[in-house]
Amino acid sequence: METLQKTFFESYKSHSDEIFRFVFFKLNDREKSKDLVQEVFMKTWIYITKNGNIGNIRAFLYKTASNAVIDEYRKKERGWGRLSSLENLSEEFGYDPGFDDTDSIIDKIDGEKAMKLIKELPEIYAEVVFLRFVENKSITEIAEITNRSENAISVQLNRGIKKLKEIIQDKFKI
Amino acid sequence: MINDLFKKIKKETLSSDEKSQILSVLESFVDQNPIQSVRSPFYSSWFIFQQKMVVVPIAIILVFVLTSGTVFAAKNSLPGNILYPVKILNEKVESFVTFDTETKAQVDASHAISRLNEVEQIVNSNQELDTETRQKIESHFTTQSENTIKHIDELKSKGLEKEASKIETDFHKSLGEYEKTITDLSNSTSTENKTKKELDSVVSNIRSQLEKRSDTDEDDHDSEEQREQTTERQRAETETREIERTNTED
DSSP states (O other): OHHHHHHHHHHHHHHHHHHHHHHHHHHOOHHHHHHHHHHHHHHHHHHHHHHOOOTTHHHHHHHHHHHHHHHHHHHHOSOTTOOSOHHHHHHHHTOOGGGOOHHHHHHHSOHHHHHHHHTTSOHHHHHHHIIIIISOOOHHHHHHHHTOOHHHHHHHHHHHHHHHHHHHHHHHTO | OHHHHHHHHHTOOOOHHHHHHHHHHHHHHHHHSOOOOOOOTTSOHHHHHHHHHHHHHHHHHHHHHHHHHHHHHHHTOOTTSTTHHHHHHHHHHHHHTOOOHHHHHHHHHHHHHHHHHHHHHHHHTTOOOOHHHHHHHHHHHHHHHHHHHHHHHHHHHTTOHHHHHHHHHHHHHHHHHHHHHHHHHHHTSOTTSHHHHHHHHHHHHHHHHHHHHHHHHHHHHHHHHHHHHHHHHHHHHHHHHHHHHHHHHO
């Protein structure tokens, strides 16, 4: 019993940041994301109390977080996370396209704005790009978290990265 | 270049304060929800029976002794308190583990009313009701009210009109009482006080829930009117037939 508790708290220490980032990426609301992280770990603990050890707790946390985000979307029925239009991006990023180069653009934006940039991708691509390149998940892990096939994930990753480059080039006229 | 973008995102983390805050909530939660005995496929049913005979009463006593303080504390917590999320999650669990629709409706209704009671408690204790707190309370209140209505509708669709009607009336009555209480609180609050605006928002949310009920009431009212009209028409027809019969006899 103590081992399960220990494993649970170790999981919190190891994975709370990435689960927070995952939820924050989807909701664009820091406070709400903190609440959901707490809820995800509470639900995970309830699952452990009833069923014992979870084989792959990291994947379980992601799935629970993903479901919690879906519940939140339904509850609010508002388009969380969709960024203001591309046209407003420059204004939002405090960037004037005519006078900058690529590196300084990236230097200027913070993590939250970088997230918003990726969220310009269609949602199906945004999620896999985020999980692969921000959270360093393997294709197999992403397939497990998203309930899609590994082949589909590979295709979506390639298309997502291609599209992201286009967005950045188009946006900042690089 | 794209890699730099990803590196920026990786820096988005919880602060150490935020992490500790969530951790302490989780510690309370874990204490409050101890591990249940996990079944093993190797246990024979007799062994499980024997084990349950001994373990269950001990577990009940232990859970009661160890957790009653936290449960009580959480039950009385208000938004902003570290145990408040535990209270809300407990309510969700309570609703989730209730299978009977009638009880589910009652449980959700009582949770929704608890939210309004929290508003009253905050204002009566001279605390400011800020926008964030009000939004948090309202969000739970709306969900719980809507769940109550959903369960009431389910009861009606199952033909349990009487049970549905009782819960609906009680819920409606409690909402009405809190509408009055919170309106009074708002009226007694100075217009310069930010709390007043938040209280007015809560009142308007209660009214919108009451209107949802009123829609159904209106339907009921319509059908009642229709029933009255039918009865009147039947009475008139009977009287006409009676007059016709009398005329024929004459």
